Amino acid sequence: MRRVVITGQGTINALGRNVAETLQAMRDGRCGIGDLEFQDVERLSIRIGAQIKGYEPEDSFNRQQIALYDRFTQFTLLAAREAIGQSGLSFSGELATRSGVILGTSGGGMNTLDENYRSVYADGKNRVHPFVVPKLMNNAAASHVSMEWNLKGPSFTVASACASSNHAMGQAMQMIRTGMADVMITGGSEAMLCFGGIKAWEGLRVMSKDACRPFSANRNGMVQGEGAAVFVFEDYERARTRGADILAEVVGFSMTSDAADIVMPSKQGASRAIAGAMQDARLNPEDVAYVNAHGTGTTANDKTECAAVADAFGHHADDLMISSTKSMHGHLIGGTGAVELLACIMALREGVIAPTIGYEEPDPECALDVVPNVARDVKVNAVLSNAFAFGGLNAVLALRAA
Amino acid sequence: MSDSIKDRVIAILAEQAMLEPGDVSMDQSLEDLGIDSLGLVESIFAIEEAFDVSVPFNANDPTEGDFDISSVKAIIEAVTGLVATQAA
Structure with a gap:
């Protein structure tokens, strides 16, 4: 391929x-x-x-x-x-x-x-x-x-x-x-x-x-x-x-369907998509340093997504950075994954992790490093971008530094 | 509590739960009735339409808007309150 x-x-x-x-x-x-x-x-x-x-x-x-x-x-x-x-x-x-x-x-x-x-x-x-x-x-x-x-x-x-x-x-x-x-x-x-x-x-x-x-x-x-x-x-x-300036490599992709509910997300469906993208990219959980979350700010999405990330990454979930840039650019619905890919490429090229702004109180159901409020300088080599749609349709991309 | 408000709320919830109104009792919760999150927002919509009121309800934080949905009785009381204040 x-x-x-x-x-x-x-x-x-x-x-x-x-x-x-x-x-x-x-x-x-x-x-x-x-x-x-x-x-x-x-x-x-x-x-x-x-x-x-x-x-x-x-x-x-x-x-x-x-x-x-x-x-x-x-x-x-x-x-x-x-x-x-x-x-x-x-x-x-x-x-x-x-x-x-x-x-x-x-x-x-x-x-x-x-x-x-x-x-x-x-x-x-x-x-x-x-x-x-x-x-x-x-x-x-x-x-x-x-x-x-x-x-x-x-x-x-x-x-x-x-x-x-x-x-x-x-x-x-x-x-x-x-x-x-x-x-x-x-x-x-x-x-x-x-x-x-x-x-x-x-x-x-x-x-x-x-x-x-x-x-x-x-x-x-x-x-x-x-x-x-x-x-x-x-x-x-x-x-x-042709000597093009390569911004990043797209190394993995996975899609799954919850086959469960028209609006409520499923941990299993999301977790399978995350794990699938890593598998397709031949990345181990430890290789991935940053996940751009779907992170809509709803009760249902955020706790389900954190549980799915914990499930797919195992122990490495505690060392992972996961942020939702929707706190800044809002939820662009059908366009959102594209704008969020910009944050993934910035992480890989510039070593800057975009923050989750508006973060005020820790939630025990979202106990991951969500890069609260302030961007962070960290060199990373591989990232994921999550998207989980109404209708239970999940799509996760994996990118690697050029 | 006006009977007509009570009967109309019960009718709305019964229809959502696919039950006969007579099978809905005051101490039941929505979960008891088998009404899920989508059924809840649909019921609230039906209540707003039936009574011409605006129900303060955010599915992300059901306790935020002061609209108690813990039981059939609580919902009827909340609707009665809304009708009284919003009709004024």
């Missing part, structure tokens, strides 16, 4: 408009969560989120593009531009046909849905813009990336709720590993911060009204975020031959 490396990364999220700004915020333990700003927010009981403030589509896209690109597609294109730019690749001829796009999203064009439902149901209009369908479809972002950069190989979108990005990136890795493609643009995006998007989540009663405090005893729920992160995955030999 071929080895897979990362040769480009890009992002836009509440912490920054690019990778450098985002990583600086993570190093500083800065929180991107604040008051939500959009139409009808006063009718919500949950009014906080990690929103990209001051974002103006007109700064990056022309009128025709904005008519076609939902917010989640715009975020994807901005992140892809940074990632592909860093990789130094341009796609033509044979390489174009050997390169594809696999992206994760849960809601797709949620803002487009929300705006147009409001228009026809609330405002009583009988006509919507002709591009509503191509704008809202979940594969719109992947398709626009393929068109913008001439990627003609396997391309599609993965939707597995909060594990969408990890499933997408795992699939992209497998494509290169098995020789189906040489370069894959992968990651994920979400733009669910609109009235309908938050209203739906309110109903489940799992959202916090004040802050995201993963693993802290006084945590009281999740906080949504928005944005995208996109990576260039490349065949190792190809990257080495």
Whole structure:
């Protein structure tokens, strides 16, 4: 099997408009969560989120593009531009046909849905813009990336709720590993911060009204975020031959299904995914120094995840660092694993472990080293990134330093 | 405690538990009735709709919002309280 490396990364999220700004915020333990700003927010009981403030589509896209690109597609294109730019690749001829796009999203064009439902149901209009369908479809972002950069190989979108990005990136890795493609643009995006998007989540009663405090005893729920992160995955030999700057190697991936409950997580399902990723990567528990947690800040996730990590790592769980960066960038749902991979790559390249901020009180059910509140300088060689979705779909990636 | 509130809350819980209202007794807990976490949030939604009230409840910390869900009786009392204060 071929080895897979990362040769480009890009992002836009509440912490920054690019990778450098985002990583600086993570190093500083800065929180991107604040008051939500959009139409009808006063009718919500949950009014906080990690929103990209001051974002103006007109700064990056022309009128025709904005008519076609939902917010989640715009975020994807901005992140892809940074990632592909860093990789130094341009796609033509044979390489174009050997390169594809696999992206994760849960809601797709949620803002487009929300705006147009409001228009026809609330405002009583009988006509919507002709591009509503191509704008809202979940594969719109992947398709626009393929068109913008001439990627003609396997391309599609993965939707597995909060594990969408990890499933997408795992699939992209497998494509290169098995020789189906040489370069894959992968990651994920979400733009669910609109009235309908938050209203739906309110109903489940799992959202916090004040802050995201993963693993802290006084945590009281999740906080949504928005944005995208996109990576260039490349065949190792190809990257080495062309002298590319290799950011990290993607060494393992595992997916499992709880087959149990549509919302409650399972320790066994999560633990099997964690152990599976290490096995696939041929890593022993002691080789892994850092885990980027799913860490949503809900009671159910955090205690189940800690139990799963303890189960999969055995004694080594006590020596492991595990942090949830959702405390800073919020829960990007289908895009979250992608933004969290940035923290994993920072750990491997720069030896900086992003903290779990908002940590106030130890919880005996989450008795692991959660890197509370302050980033830590530790050189690490192998890391995992967890994602556990509603519906019991788990996806864990393993990365190693280049 | 108004009978109509009591009867309506019991009807909501009975429907969620797939029981006859007559089989729901005041000292039972939701667990006794076989109502899980999803059933609970659905019941709360039904209560909010039926009584036009807003129930303070966070599934991450069921004790946080002062809405006692420890038994059928406690839920009926909590709903009665909400109806009295929120209708005012």
